[in-house]
Structure formats: C-alpha cells, structure tokens
Amino acid sequence: MTLLLFAQIVLTLFVFVMLLNSAAVMVYVERKVAAYLQQRLGPYRVGWQGVLQPLADIIKLLFKEELRPKAADAFLFALAPIIAATCAFAAFAVVPFGAETTLGGWLPEGLRLQVADVNVAVLVVFAIASMSVYGIVLAGWSSNSKYSLLGGLRSSAQMISYELSYGLALASVLLLGESMSLTEIVNQQSGAWYGFIPRWFAFVQPVGFLIYMIAGVAETNRAPFDFPEAEQELVAGYHTEYSSMKFAMFFLAEYVNMVTVSAVATDLFLGGWHGPFLPESLGWIWFLVKVGAILFFYVWMRWTLPRYRYDQLMLFGWKVLLPVAVINLLVTAAAVLYFGL
C-alpha cells in the first residue's frame, strides 16, 4: 500500500469523524446561541460552560427505548433514517476543503484535501441532495401515522420546489467557473480585485448567492422553512414516531446537511480556502472560518425569523425564487457570452 493511498484512507476517515463531530458541535452552538438570543444561559451544567452537553445528549439518545408503531412498515421504517444519514455524509465526499498539501514534505505527492476528486462534483452534490428527499418521505410514509405522513408529503413538495432554484443558482456559478469541479471553481476565486476585494463569486453573483442560501435553508428543512416538522401543527413531522438512535440519525443528518450546504456555499461563492494573511497550506483555517460563519448565520436566522405559512412558502418558491433564478441564469449566461467575464 502506497503512502498516498494510506493518507487518502486516513483523510476519508478523518472527514467522516469530523462530520460526526460537527453535528455535536452544532448541537451545542445551536443551544447556546438560541439561549443568548433569548436572554437565557443555555446548557451550562455538563462540563465547562456546558460543552459536554452534546455528549450527554448522545448518551441519552443511545439508552432510550426504541419504539416502532405496530402498523409501521418495519423494513422501510428502519431504512429511512439510514438513507437520510447516508445521503448527508455522501454529499460531503466531493467537497474540497483545502489546497493540495504534502503535510510538510511527508508525502511524495500532493494530497488533495477532499475525499473524492470528481470532475462533476457540483452535480454530484445536487444529485445526492435530491436523493435525500427519500429518507424523509419514506420515514413519513412508513410510520403509518397522519402527522408523519403529512410531514413527509410537505417535505417532498418543499424540497422539489426549492431544488429547482437551488440547481439554477448552482448552474449560474458553473457558467462563471466554466467547470463542474469544485476544486477548479475554488481556484478561480483566488486573488483579489484592486488588491482588496476578494475575487469571490458571491460578489459577481450576489443574486445567485442569495438564491442558493434561501434554497439551502429550504433543502435542509431549517427554520423559517422547517415545515416538515412544524411542531405546532404536526407534532414532530416525519420523525414523530421515531425514537432513540433512529431519531438521532435524522438529527445527525439535519446537521451534517447544514454543514455540507455551508461548505458547498463556501466553495462556490466565498472562495473556499483562499484568504489573506495565511499561507495556502493553512487555507483550511479560512475554510473553517467561512463555514462557521454561514452555520452561525443559519442558527441566527432560525431563532430570529418566525416560520412561514405553507402557502407562502410555495408561493415564494415558485413565483418569486424560481423566476429570479431563471432570469439570473439567463443574464449570467449572456454576460459570460458577450463580455467574457
């Protein structure tokens, strides 16, 4: 086994573990930020400032009794959380999070900080996002409960509606980057205009960035678009009947999806690991900072904005977001064609 292959395997495992950790960190951040936004203290008893709270949560979830409704479809009931979690992790596989590195001369060749370098990475992310609908829909259906079913149906309708705008926002970046490889797209955003404005696609493509962020919230089923689990109407939506680790899988999937959406946004719009002050080999720090900022924004938004009404969501998705995304794509295409941006 060559050293490079070994490094690649270690990297893959590392990414997997870090994604798991990111979910734990996000649980803590979510609870703390929510608490401070509501002038509370949040968890502070388990460990210093409550940092061990996620661990306590995990232990609690592990030891809870596992229930399955009698009328549920046993196989699909077990399959749904697996699909949800698998899709969440799979999408991150094509996301690059740092420049090529030799780990300080350790490796004979450069190692890309990315699990799999696929030349159609952007589309892979989109494809896996579209597959993750199944986890939620199947969970809703197989539970055989009206709340779950309604949650699942709402979710599929919502994700299908917003997927279109999401895809069109991605396409407008593809036009600018003239590539479907995320690494390529990130490398095109290195440097700065006039020496101080970073060459981020977010500045060339502000509308696309906005659409991506909005659709990203809808795709991850977060507030203000958290209809699949609108607790006042649907108890807990598609995972009403789930308990213990099966519930934890959905929970995990939601946070990992958030991380993936933020990481893709960073790569596509915010210049990935490129940033001032730090050498290229430490670019992953910039990457973490940017992803962290977007994640904080997500949490901030969740605890600031009230939930939309369902018809408003559909109206907004189809009559505002989609037309804007289409126009944005056409304008971008025309600009690239005639001005060669």
Add this chain to the structure above:
Amino acid sequence: MLFYVFAAVAVISSLLVIAQRNPIYSVLLLIASFGALSGLYVLLDAPFVAVIQIIVYAGAIMVLFLFVVMLLNAPHEETEYDERVHPLMHPATMRFGAFLAVVLIVELVWALTRAGSDSTAFPDAVSSVKVIGVLLFTEYSFPFEVTSVLILVAMVGAVVLARREAR
C-alpha cells in the same frame, strides 16, 4: 468485477419491480435499479451521464412517482384472477401481454447481436459535458426539440384530463 455487481443489482431490482405487490416497494426498487445503471455509466467513464441519471430519474421523476403513490395511498395490487391458477394458464388479458413480451425479447436479442464492439467508439464524447451539449444542440437538435414538445404535450394532456374530472 464491479460491472457484474451493478449489472446484477440492476437486473434483479428491475425484476423485483414487477414482482412486487406493494407499489411503494416497486418505486424504491426502480430507484435502486437507476442507481445501478448510474454506476454502470461511471464504469463507462461517463460521470456526467451517471449524475444526470441520478438527478433526473432517481431524484426528480421517482420522487413524483413516490409522491403520487403515497398520496393516493395505493393499496396492495389486487389481482382480478384466481391466484391459485398459474398466470400463464390464464387466457383472458394475459395473451396480449405475453405477445408484447415476446416482441420485446426478440427486439432485445436483435439489438444485442447488432451492438457488438461499437460501444467503445466514443468514450471521450460522452464524458465531456461540452461535447454532450454541442451534440445535443447541433446534430441532435431536432430529436431534442421534438422530445421537449412531446413532454409538453403530455403535460397539457395531464392538465386537460385533470380539469375535466374536476368539473
């Protein structure tokens, strides 16, 4: 080696699609079959086609299928004939289906014997997004446009049917 894995998954899940009584399982097996097909495209060095396969078929179309099946809450398929009798022994509507199956098999055999070594003729062509795009909008622009009109007709048809029922 991988080819046989994907091929086996595709064939077996496709067979199970029609062998299933529960429509939800049929839909899911069809998705599995599409996934295996997409794996085959990757083996053919056509990642773009593979991903499009997932996005369009497994991601978009099958979600709608599942949506409809769930909304209608389609029951386990009822059979109109006596289940104890072997289907092939049942003459009623089965004959036409059998005839179609024979035609399909003949066509398949014909196509397979004709295909042969052509499959390696343009591996580069399908791998590049640009090449696909250019081919689609130049050489194949007529079939492409006709297909889109066909889909539009189907959409209009569906709307007309749905409206008539509502009245």
